[in-house]
Amino acid sequence: MKTIMLVCSAGMSTSLLVTKMEKAAESRNLEAKIFAVSEAEAPDNIDKIDVLLLGPQVRFLESKFKKKLEPLGKPVAVINSIDYGMMNGEKVLEQALTLLGE
Amino acid sequence: MNGFIAFMEKYFIPYAAKIGGQRHLVAIRDGFISTMPLMILGSLGTLINNLPIQAYQDFMNNLFGEALWKSFGGNIWNGTFAILALLTAFTVAYNLAKSYDKDALSSGVVSVSSFFAIGGLTGLSSSGLFLALIVALVSTELFTRLSGNQKLIIKMPDGVPPAVSRSFAALFPAMITVSIFAMLTTILFGLGVKDIVGEFYKLIQEPFMGLANTLPAALLLAFISSFLWFFGLHGANIIEPFMQTINVDAIAKNVIAINHGLDAPYIVNKPFFDSFVNLGGTGATIAIIISVFLFGRRNKQYVTVSGLASAPGLFNINEPLMFGLPIVLNPILFVPYILAPLVLVTIAYFATSWGMVPAATIVTPWTTPPIIGGVLATQSWTGGVLAAVNIAVAVLIYAPFIKVAEIQEIRREKAAAAGEETKDNF
Numbered sequence: 001m002k003t004i005m006l007v008c009s010a011g012m013s014t015s016l017l018v019t020k021m022e023k024a025a026e027s028r029n030l031e032a033k034i035f036a037v038s039e040a041e042a043p044d045n046i047d048k049i050d051v052l053l054l055g056p057q058v059r060f061l062e063s064k065f066k067k068k069l070e071p072l073g074k075p076v077a078v079i080n081s082i083d084y085g086m087m088n089g090e091k092v093l094e095q096a097l098t099l100l101g102e
Numbered sequence: 103m104n105g106f107i108a109f110m111e112k113y114f115i116p117y118a119a120k121i122g123g124q125r126h127l128v129a130i131r132d133g134f135i136s137t138m139p140l141m142i143l144g145s146l147g148t149l150i151n152n153l154p155i156q157a158y159q160d161f162m163n164n165l166f167g168e169a170l171w172k173s174f175g176g177n178i179w180n181g182t183f184a185i186l187a188l189l190t191a192f193t194v195a196y197n198l199a200k201s202y203d204k205d206a207l208s209s210g211v212v213s214v215s216s217f218f219a220i221g222g223l224t225g226l227s228s229s230g231l232f233l234a235l236i237v238a239l240v241s242t243e244l245f246t247r248l249s250g251n252q253k254l255i256i257k258m259p260d261g262v263p264p265a266v267s268r269s270f271a272a273l274f275p276a277m278i279t280v281s282i283f284a285m286l287t288t289i290l291f292g293l294g295v296k297d298i299v300g301e302f303y304k305l306i307q308e309p310f311m312g313l314a315n316t317l318p319a320a321l322l323l324a325f326i327s328s329f330l331w332f333f334g335l336h337g338a339n340i341i342e343p344f345m346q347t348i349n350v351d352a353i354a355k356n357v358i359a360i361n362h363g364l365d366a367p368y369i370v371n372k373p374f375f376d377s378f379v380n381l382g383g384t385g386a387t388i389a390i391i392i393s394v395f396l397f398g399r400r401n402k403q404y405v406t407v408s409g410l411a412s413a414p415g416l417f418n419i420n421e422p423l424m425f426g427l428p429i430v431l432n433p434i435l436f437v438p439y440i441l442a443p444l445v446l447v448t449i450a451y452f453a454t455s456w457g458m459v460p461a462a463t464i465v466t467p468w469t470t471p472p473i474i475g476g477v478l479a480t481q482s483w484t485g486g487v488l489a490a491v492n493i494a495v496a497v498l499i500y501a502p503f504i505k506v507a508e509i510q511e512i513r514r515e516k517a518a519a520a521g522e523e524t525k526d527n528f
Contacts, residue, residue, distance in 0.1 A: 009339040012469070013421035016414060039339075040132045043200075056425060057336035060119030081334060085426025087410060 003033045004096045005045055006079075007065075008055030011038040017079075020089025021096075032093075043068070050074060051099050053092065056081040075099040107333075107431055115333050122340040125201050126239055131339075133194030133238070134346040137186070138465075141353065144182030145464040148357045149481060151175035179361075183354045187230035190350075191217040194238035204246040208272040215276075216241040216283040221299035228354035230299050232307040235347065241279050248275035307351065311368065314348040317451050320370040324443040328385045332439055334430040338384050345372055356463035366461035369454045373462040373479040376418075378450035378492050381472040383420025385439045386446055388472055389496030390423060390504070391415050396497070398504040401511040403427075417469040434510070438503045442496045449492060459484045 004021070006014035014036035025032045037045060039058060042065070046052075052069060054061055059078045066076045077099055083091040121127065151172050153159070162171045195213030199206040217225065217237045225233055248254055254274040258267040287298060295301055313319060323341060330337030338345075352368035359366050382388025394401070394408040404427060411422040429435050453459045462479040470478060476489030 008421070009336045012417075012419045013414065016419070016422070040135065040197075055336075055421065056334055056430075057331075057421060058122075058339070060122045060335065064123055081425040081428065081430060085407065085422050085424065085428055087422055087426070 001031045001033065002051070002096075002100060003049045004035075004051050004053065004093075005042070005049040006034070006036040006053050006055070007039055007042045007061070008036070008058055009039055011036045011041070013084075014055050017084065017087055017089060017092060020087050021093045022089070024089040024093045030093075034093075046072075046074075051096050052076045053096060054078045056084050104433075107433075110333060115335065118330055118333075118335055118340060122335065126198065127343040129194050129198035129201060129239070130235060130343040131346065132197040133190055134343075134350060136193045136197075137189050137350075140182040140189070141186075141350065141465045142467060144179055145353070145357065145466075147175040147178030147182070148360055149464055149478075152360050152363075152481070154481060179357070183357055184227050186228040186350065186354060187225050187234040188214065188217070190231060191234040191238050194235060195242045198239060198242045199246055202242075202246050204249060205272060208249075208269075208276065209242045209245055212245045212272075212276045212279050213238045213241045215280045219280050219284040220287050221297070224297060225299035228351040229303050229307070231351045232310075232347070233299055233302050237283065241283065244282065245272075245275050245279045248278055251275070254278075311348060311352055315352065315368050315370050317370075317448065320374075320447045320451060321444055323370075323375070324379055324447045325440065327380075328440055328443050331384045331424060332430065332436060334425070338380070345375075353463060353465060356461060360463060365457075366463045368463075369451060369461050371462065373465055373475075374450065374454075375447075376466065376468050376470070377462050377472075377476040377479040377485060378489055379443050379446045380418060380468075381446075381489060381493055381496065382415045383418045383423070384443070385420070385429070386442050386492065386496040387411075387420040387423050387429070388415050389442065389493055389500050390427070390429070390435075392493070392497050393500040393504040397501045398508040401504075401508040403511065404504070404507065416471050418472070419469070434503055434507050435500075438500045442499045445495060445499060446492045449495065450488060453488050459488045 006018060008014040018034050018036045021034050022032075025034065039061060042052070046068060051074060052065055054065070054076070056078055062076060062078055069076050077095065079092055079095065082088075083095070162168075165171070191213045192210040196206045196210035199209030217230075217234055220233065220237065221230060224230070249272060256270045256273060258270060290298060323345065326341050327337035330340055349371040352371045353373070356366035356368050356371070379386065382391065391408045391412050394404045398404050407423060407426040411420065411426065414420070414422060424430055427435075429439055450459075454461050460480045460482050462476075462485065464479050464481060466475050466478045472493060473486045473489045476485035476487075477483055479485055480488075
C-alpha cells in the first residue's frame with residue numbers, strides 16, 4: 001500500500017487528477033492511497049506519505065519540499081506539464097511508481 | 103519569440119519563483135487565506151441586511167422590526183470584519199512561526215499581545231491591518247529567535263509534563279517581545295504620537311490603498327498574474343499576498359459604506375478581479391473554451407482539451423487548459439493571453455467608475471462560476487451583464503488567434519499526411 005500526495009496551490013486541479021489516478025490504479029489492481037492538498041496543508045501530511053508530486057504551476061516549491069522529504073527517503077517531483085494538462089492519470093501514476101522504484 | 107522565452111526563463115522566472123516561495127509573503131498569504139471564510143461570511147451578513155429589494159426590506163421590517171432582524175447581520179459583522187486586524191495578527195504570526203518549525207501557537211499569542219500593547223483596542227478592525235501585519239512579522243522574528251536562546255529557558259526538573267515546561271520555555275521570550283512593543287509605544291507617546299494606529303493608517307495604509315485603487319495598479323496586477331501564468335507559474339498565487347494586503351481593508355471599507363447606504367469607495371479589489379477579469383481562471387480562459395468551440399473546431403487537440411477543461415473551467419479552475427492546450431509557452435496565444443485581462447480590467451474599471459455597475463465588494467469564493475459571481479459580488483444583475491460582456495469581449499480577442507492555431511494545425515496534419523504518402527510510395 002503506497003500513499004501518494006499531490007500538491008498545488010489550492011488543491012483544486014490536483015484533486016481532479018487524483019480521481020483519474022485512482023481509476024488508473026484500480027484498473028491495474030494496485031492498492032494505493034492518492035490524495036491532493038493545498039500547499040499550506042502539505043507539511044502536516046508529510047509523515048503519512050511515500051511520495052510527493054507537485055503541480056507544474058507550483059514547481060518553485062520543489063526545493064523547499066525536497067529539503068524536508070529527501071532526508072526521510074521520500075521522493076519529490078514535479079508532474080510533467082502535458083500529462084497534467086491532459087489529466088493523464090495513467091502516466092502520472094506511472095511517474096509516482098517509478099519514483100518509488102517499482 | 104523563442105529567444106524571448108529563453109531569456110525570461112533564465113533571468114525573470116527564477117526571481118518570480120523566489121517571491122512565490124518567500125517565507126514572509128507566504129505567511130501573509132496563508133494568514134489571510136485562513137480568515138477568508140470569515141470574510142465571505144461577513145460579506146453575506148452585509149448582503150442580507152442590504153439586499154436592494156424594497157419588498158424584501160419591507161417584509162422583514164414588518165415581520166421582525168428593523169432593529170431586530172438587522173442585528174443578525176450586524177452580529178456577523180462584529181464577528182468578522184470588526185476584528186480583522188486582530189485575527190490577522192494571530193494567523194500571520196502563526197504561519198510564519200510554523201514555517202520556521204517553531205512554536206506557532208505561542209507566536210500567535212505573543213503577536214496578538216504585542217499588537218494590543220501598541221494600540222489597545224483602537225486597531226481592532228481593518229484600519230489596523232497593515233500595522234497588524236508588521237507586528238506579526240516583527241514579533242515572530244523576535245520571539246522565535248529569543249526562544250532558541252538556551253539562556254532564556256527555565257529548566258524544569260524531570261517529571262514535569264512537557265506542556266508545562268513548554269509554556270515556561272516561552273515565558274521570558276514572550277515577556278521580552280511584548281515589552282519591546284510596549285516600550286516602543288511609550289517612547290513614541292513621549293515624542294507626541296498619541297494614536298499610533300491612527301497615525302500609521304493616515305501615513306501609510308490609506309495612501310497606499312488609494313494608490314492601489316487606480317486603473318494603472320489594476321492593470322499591473324492583471325499583467326503580472328497572466329504573465330507569470332504564461333511561463334507556467336501560478337501567477338495569482340504569487341501575487342496573492344500583495345493582492346490580499348491591498349484588498350482586505352478595501353473590501354471592509356466598501357462593506358461599511360454599503361451598510362451606511364453609500365457608494366463603495368474602492369473599485370479595485372479581489373472580488374473585482376474574480377468577477378470581471380479571472381473569468382474561468384487567470385486570463386479569462388473560459389473565453390478560450392468558447393472560442394475553440396465556435397472558431398477552432400477543426401483543431402482536434404484544442405477541441406479535446408477544451409472539452410476536458412470546460413467543467414473545471416466553469417469553476418475558474420483552468421490548469422487543464424493552461425498545460426493541456428497548452429497556453430503555457432505557446433507563442434500564438436501569448437498576445438491574447440496577456441491582452442485580454444488588461445482589456446477586461448479597463449472595461450470593468452470604467453463601467454464601475456461611471457456608475458453603470460456597483461463596485462464589486464461582496465467576497466465570494468473564487469470558485470463561484472462566472473456571471474453568477476458578477477451578480478453576487480455587486481449585488482446587482484448589472485454585475486452579471488458586465489461579466490457576460492467581458493466574456494464576449496475576451497472571446498473576440500481570442501478568436502483570431504484560435505483561428506491561426508487551427509490553420510497551423512491543419513497545415514501540420516496535411517504535411518504529416520503528405521509525408522506518410524511519400525513514405526508509402528517508396
